[in-house]
Amino acid sequence: MFPLSRMLEAFVKVGTLTVIDADGETHVFGGSRPGPAVTMRISDASLYRKLFFNPELHAGEAYMDARMTFPGSSLRDFLTLFSLNRQTLAGQPTQRLLRRISRGLKRFQQANSLGRARENVAHHYDLGNDFYRLFLDKGLFYSCAYFRDETDTLEAAQIAKCRLIAAKLALSPGQRVLDIGSGWGGLAIYLAQVAEVDVTGVTLSTEQHALATARAAEAGVAERVRFELRDYRTIDESFDRVVSVGMFEHVGVGHYPEFFARVNRLLAPDGVMLLHSIGKMSPPGTASPWLRKYIFPGAYSPALSEVFPAVEANGLWVTDLEFLRIHYAMTLRQWTDRFEANRAAVAAMYDERFCRMWEFYLISCEMMFRTGSQEVFHMQLTKRNTAAPIVRDYIVETQARYREIERERGIS
Structure with missing residues (x-):
């Protein structure tokens, strides 16, 4: 089983990882610290x-x-074991070399021109x-929920996320709001319902786009909420508020200056933006090659x-910064349970x-947030x-009002 062994x-x-190789032979790899015991069967010798x-x-x-x-085990067991041992893999010379090469190609991997961005979105979101x-959940929110309590339902946690974002936008009735990457329309509809904004x-x-438009009409807010099938980079209007949830991950590092320059142009002089995005607490790296190939290209x-x-280069103030840590792991676990x-x-x-x-995809991403x-x-x-x-008192006070x-x- 060389060189995998x-x-x-x-x-x-x-x-402990027990591997049954393509010839039916058993190999046991045990760590010095206690943890999950997983059995993995490999039926293809080329995988070595x-x-x-x-x-x-x-x-x-x-x-x-x-x-x-994974006979007698599960994919979750294996990915848990993998995540607990992730750092030792990252330190291996071959993996360090691969990451160095991948970082050099990062801007090409994340090229998101107007045409490419549409193709990348269609690959995943038009399934x-x-x-x-x-x-x-029933609101079709496809981003990290906000669990005020571990016993919250997914529906309650997604509404709590909308409430938190709405409070941070410091909204007033009649304001014009732009939602970049509006998904199935749940956040836009919520903002119109609780804050009477357009x-x-x-x-x-x-x-x-089609479903979001229908849902706005069904919710009775079509006069306040509209959805457009277009790239945010083609918009030149001015808005009192701008919000973006779960879209920044698709922008690409090379396009960050372009993104924040556009935000500066879109915001009114006293405008406020709330950016909700996945990030990492570690230094810059690269996206998972499997995730990039099969799930989220770019x-x-x-x-x-x-x-x-x-x-900083685009003259914007960071007026508040908050981190949601385990919340996405909890969200992904509920998605996985419903998927299964x-x-x-x-x-x-x-x-x-x-x-x-x-x-x-779902379980490996959960592990990235739980132990990564x-x-x-x-x-x-x-x-x-x-x-x-x-x-910051207004954030708590506004949530209570909403x-x-x-x-x-x-x-x-």
Whole structure:
């Protein structure tokens, strides 16, 4: 099983990994510290070299094709073991070299021109609204929820996220709001319902655009909420507030100056923006090659050290910054549970390989937030240092007020 066996000897420091190779022979790799005990079967001998040179890419592909299975264990068990031993893998010379090469190619991997951005969005978000209904909450929020309590339902946690964002926008009735990457319209509809603002949402997904428009009409806010199928870079109007949730991850490092320059142009002089994005607490790196190839082409979760220079260069104030850490791990766990409960329906829509691909995506991402370096940040931006309140009390107070409005108007 060389050279994979050599790598696994150095890799497993926590827990135990038992590997049944393509010839049926058993190999045990045990760490010095207690942890999960996982059994993995490899049915394809070519994986010995592939997993050695690029484990992040080929482990996902091998699971998708059922060339790597876990008898008596599960994918979650394996990815938990992997995440607990992640640092020892990162320190191996071959992996350090691969990361150095990948970092050199990062700007090409994340090229998001107007045409490419639309293609990248269609790859993931146009899979079909019926598919996403199988595992998202009823509001179809496809971003990190905000769990005020670990027992919160996914629906309650997603509304709490909207409430928190709305409070940080410091809204007043009648203001014009731009929602960049508006998804299925849930946040735009919420803002119109609780704050009586006028919202323009932009998306590059045809599936999302059609459903968001229908949902605004169904919610009775079509006169306040409209959605456009266009790139944010083509907008030249001025807005009192700008919000973007879960879209910045698709911008690409090379486009950060362009993004924040456009935000500066879009914001009115006393405007406020709230940016909700995945980031990392570690230094700059690269996106997972498997995730980039199969799930989110062109996507990347930045280190804050990559974001601040572009903010500073475009004359914007960072007036508030908050980090949601384990919240996305909890969100992903609920998505996974719902996905598994509807797995047969997903297989009927697509096939078994698609199901395994999405299982690998959802669980591996959960581990990135639970034991890895991923987190979510809320960055409030203004053009003037007096545009937002100078004491954070308003965020708590406004959330309490919106909670009452939700009760009165039956928003849940």
